[in-house]
Amino acid sequence: MAAAAVPAPSSVRAESLVRGACAAMAAAAALLLGLSAQTKTVLFVQKKAVPKDVQALWVLILAAAAAAGYHVVQLAMCLYVDRRLAGAGGCRRLSRGVACVSFLLDKGCAYMVFATTVAALQACVVGLVGVEALQWSKLCNIYTRFCVQAAAGMFCSMLAAGGMAVVSAFSARDLFRRRPCSPAAGQCAQL
Secondary structure, eight states, X not given: OGGGGSOOHHHHHHHHHHHHHHHHHHHHHHHHHHTOOEEEEETTEEEEEOGGGSHHHHHHHHHHHHHHHHHHXXXXXXXXXXXXXXXXXXXXXXXXXXXXXXXXXXXXXXXXXXXXXXXXXXXXXXXXXXXXXXXXXXXXXXXXXXXXXXXXXXXXXXXXXXXXXXXXXXXXXXXXXXXXXXXXXXXXXXX
């Protein structure tokens, strides 16, 4: 019965793969957004578009970088425990408390990246279409390359947020598989 409690190696491998992809996409989003800048001359004055000009983009860069770092640490921990226990379930062999903290951090990370991506997308739509009532012009007509890089960064960030939701589903499955044993049945209930 103890062998049935250890998840299949394919499940651990799938979680590691998705977690690695999330880290890569979040890092790509942070790099695309953080390194995007464009300088244009408008009426004999050079103006430079950088992510700090749009506060929501700057927050997204910080959130995506933090999420990428978190997932790299989690992936390293998962691979270390898997190797240390010689393939006996990897990161699934940790205690219930660690599984609960991991689940909460995975869920919080997914929400944080999704929320900041949507906020940055909303802020950038103003730059794309402008607002006539406030006399804000369409900035993407002037800073085309900057807008394309920002769109690519937000696309990567949205993919990372979706992947993080999948990772949090893996964490939830791991957490809820660790139900306490039923004393009447004499064995642990399995999902």
